[in-house]
Amino acid sequence: MAPKSGDAIFASVDRVNAELFTLTYGAMVRQLLTDLEEVDEVNKQLDQMGYNIGVRLVDEFLAKSNVSRCVDFKETAEVIAKVGFKMFLGVTASVTNWDTEGTTCSLILEDNPLVDFVELPDTCQGLYYCNILSGIVRGALEMVSMKTEVTWLRDMLRGDDVFELQVKLLKQVPEEYPYKDDE
Template sequence: MASSSKAARLGEEVWKSRVDKINAEVLTLTYGTIVAQLCRDLTLPATANKTDYAAVNAELDRMGYNIGLRLIEDFLAKSNTGTCSSFRETAEVISKVGFKMFLNVVPQVTNWQGVEGKPQAFGLVFEENPLAEFVEYPDDGRAQDELWYSNILCGVIRGALEMVQMQIEAHFVTDVLRGNDTTEMRVTLVRYIEDEMPPDDE
């Protein structure tokens, strides 16, 4: 596909020449610390140390959302991609330019659902995930089933796409940390946000 190889080239070029880089392990450890701290702080009501994993997931998503709102400007300024003509192109750009540029990974776009004009969704399969290196889940019997460790990424995509007039819904469906074979996030297009009109003067 022509547009996909173009996106791949662009991602490679931006990654090589235009972004500041840090040691990946610094990021891995910092993120791990955040998740661990959230797991300690957010506990179920009336318990001292039973983590409320749903709250941790939600908090990670919220943090990511706020990152995404800003990250998109940096992304657009560095990559110079214009507006995407279709949701399919958006998916390609997210995976091959966005993830490449900020995390140096290229998740596979898979499992397309829907066509233009209908509800559309795609999956992002992460073959490697820099956030999830060296991770061990707490041995409380619940984390394995309830915690989405990399949930911050869902929020980032949601925040970033909202700024470019796309309301989406993103969540992880599988994670190798939970014992699945792959790590997959599903991104569903809810609607395109209309331009806002200036308020009436009168």
Template sequence: MSQSQSVEFSALVYGSFVASLLEMTEDVEEVNKKLDEIGYRIGLRLAHDFGRDDSLERIDTPDKVVGNVIEKKWPSLSHSNKQVQTQVDGKNIILTFPPSIFTQNVQIPELYSGVHFTGMLPGILRGIFEIFHFRVNTTLLEQSEQVGTKVQIEVVEEIPIAVPKTDD
């Protein structure tokens, strides 16, 4: 299976998964919560995998989580050369992920128009930040075929670690 076929297959599986959640609950808000929760668990797992990368330097600021983890790892996760756009304003970070097969080929029925089809992404980001010791609030700002997916990250606090930063 080629890489593009694999991405298309993943999009079909994900679409079927979202449709199944809608069939089970028929509650758009509940589906959005579930997608965020599942994304959070995926983010924890991804961050553990990223943390094993020997070339990864010490991550001790939210900017480093964005620059050294999310921006560097996104192309391999998305199978795309398109970069994540970043805006930083104090403790708020806005990440704009380029349009993908998940935003380009999705048609959600009017009845379910409130479904955040890319709703796993805020949870994934929350999980990644948590592994690197930052508590954040994430908000899906936009998901569209033209813009892609825009997520706001508000850094709430640094999670204390048992070992001081100076000790390795």
């Protein structure tokens, strides 16, 4: 079966009101801030929650998009940006800032429904409000045997013009059985 485009999948899945989604996420972050008190702890918790979502979500992504194995990390990044983000978040990202080895790149989000009504107060300046997204990407990639490090380089809530998510490939486990004659 041919791989589907992000738009095609987005059109076929069930959706909820965007504000319900945005407000629910906001309420969750607020509750975490109340419960954990430390901004750093909240960042960590959001990342962990995202990771737990990512390891499950990736199967749905693969089942519904008909995407098959990517040839390299470059293709993987493109698929995440164009199909993955569109399917689950309704927006597409662009991929830039490749390093020379092709192991580090940036996903640029110009539009992000998570932050529609959000203004960070002075007390939460260290908060990565969308840290759940980085966790999701990390968790999803880990399930397709890529260990990555995902960090926010730019954040619109901190005054930048876009969201920039840096994805760094640390380790890739070979997919197939390493064929050796002498064993």
